[in-house]
Amino acid sequence: MSEKIYSWGTNRPFNDYSSWFKKRFKQRVQKISIDAGFTCPNRDGTKAWGGCTYCNNDTFNPFYCEPSKSITQQLNEGIAFFEPKYKTQKYLAYFQAYSNTYGSLKLLKKLYEEALSHPKVIGLIIGTRPDCVDDEILNYLAELSQKYFVVVEYGIESTLNRTLELINRQHTHQESVDSITKTAQRGILTGVHMIIGLPGETDEEIINHAKVLSELPITSLKLHQLQIVKGTVLAKQYKKNPESLRLFHPEEYIDLVIRFLENLNPEIIVERFISESPLDLLIAPKWNGLKNFEIVAKIEKRMKELNSFQGKSYC
Numbered sequence: 001m002s003e004k005i006y007s008w009g010t011n012r013p014f015n016d017y018s019s020w021f022k023k024r025f026k027q028r029v030q031k032i033s034i035d036a037g038f039t040c041p042n043r044d045g046t047k048a049w050g051g052c053t054y055c056n057n058d059t060f061n062p063f064y065c066e067p068s069k070s071i072t073q074q075l076n077e078g079i080a081f082f083e084p085k086y087k088t089q090k091y092l093a094y095f096q097a098y099s100n101t102y103g104s105l106k107l108l109k110k111l112y113e114e115a116l117s118h119p120k121v122i123g124l125i126i127g128t129r130p131d132c133v134d135d136e137i138l139n140y141l142a143e144l145s146q147k148y149f150v151v152v153e154y155g156i157e158s159t160l161n162r163t164l165e166l167i168n169r170q171h172t173h174q175e176s177v178d179s180i181t182k183t184a185q186r187g188i189l190t191g192v193h194m195i196i197g198l199p200g201e202t203d204e205e206i207i208n209h210a211k212v213l214s215e216l217p218i219t220s221l222k223l224h225q226l227q228i229v230k231g232t233v234l235a236k237q238y239k240k241n242p243e244s245l246r247l248f249h250p251e252e253y254i255d256l257v258i259r260f261l262e263n264l265n266p267e268i269i270v271e272r273f274i275s276e277s278p279l280d281l282l283i284a285p286k287w288n289g290l291k292n293f294e295i296v297a298k299i300e301k302r303m304k305e306l307n308s309f310q311g312k313s314y315c
């Protein structure tokens with residue numbers, strides 16, 4: 001019997017990013033993380049001090065990524081790391097650490113254009129907060145995206161204002177909706193980052209995030225399980241009262257993610273399913289170093305066994 005091909009053009013039970021990426025670029029393209037020295041309004045006192053309760057930006061900065069180095073130097077070092085493995089590939093500059101639109105337009109232009117002037121860089125991925133963009137910045141990014149591959153990736157984390165307050169995000173869900181909409185309306189690819197298992201959220205509320213996201217003009221989605229990492233407010237809460245935080249066992253997480261996917265608009269491309277904080281920073285949950293690709297394989301296998309697929313319950 002031939003395997004079912006889904007509306008996104010593959011036999012995988014979810015609309016996966018790697019297939020989309022391969023189709024789009026027809027060659028290997030690697031992201032290179034950049035730390036351009038931004039901060040964030042939730043850390044510098046503009047909105048709050050101390051940041052979101054789960055945040056420790058050291059968890060996602062590779063070794064070559066340091067704000068004291070120029071964008072070009074970080075790109076060269078990142079490329080030198082990947083190039084021996086894959087000679088012909090092109091690269092995307094991934095402005096990842098903190099809020100990468102939190103600066104004057106003049107500064108943003110200088111940094112992004114330095115990255116784009118690198119002969120091997122074909123585009124940008126810009127991670128930011130929904131309250132750190134305005135029309136001027138989005139108009140500029142819309143112009144850039146006519147020429148280059150550009151994704152604006154918003155950390156929205158939850159669709160519940162109650163949760164956003166509890167984790168000290170200092171923005172509302174409506175601000176997320178507004179920025180996603182304004183970005184997509186300008187023809188810019190729009191990514192979203194969500195955390196599964198934030199304090200106080202029930203399974204039904206988590207599934208409901210999928211329903212809410214399904215109505216937004218989102219290109220791609222990253223899901224991350226809640227992780228407690230050193231140097232965060234959550235780490236202190238966890239030490240004081242570990243029972244107050246719900247941490248998933250991988251099997252339980254997989255089941256919940258499958259239900260999430262069943263309720264998700266099949267047009268949304270799913271890029272990641274878990275975080276992989278460095279083990280020396282991770283307090284809990286410890287999943288024996290399980291990698292994203294291993295969880296993806298488990299999710300895919302379980303979905304096939306259950307005859308489940310992205311959007312099965314979406315209407």
Ligand code: SF4
Nearest residue numbers: 040042051052055098
């Ligand atoms: S998670 Fe993002 S928005 Fe929150 S404190 Fe960290 S850098 Fe700022």
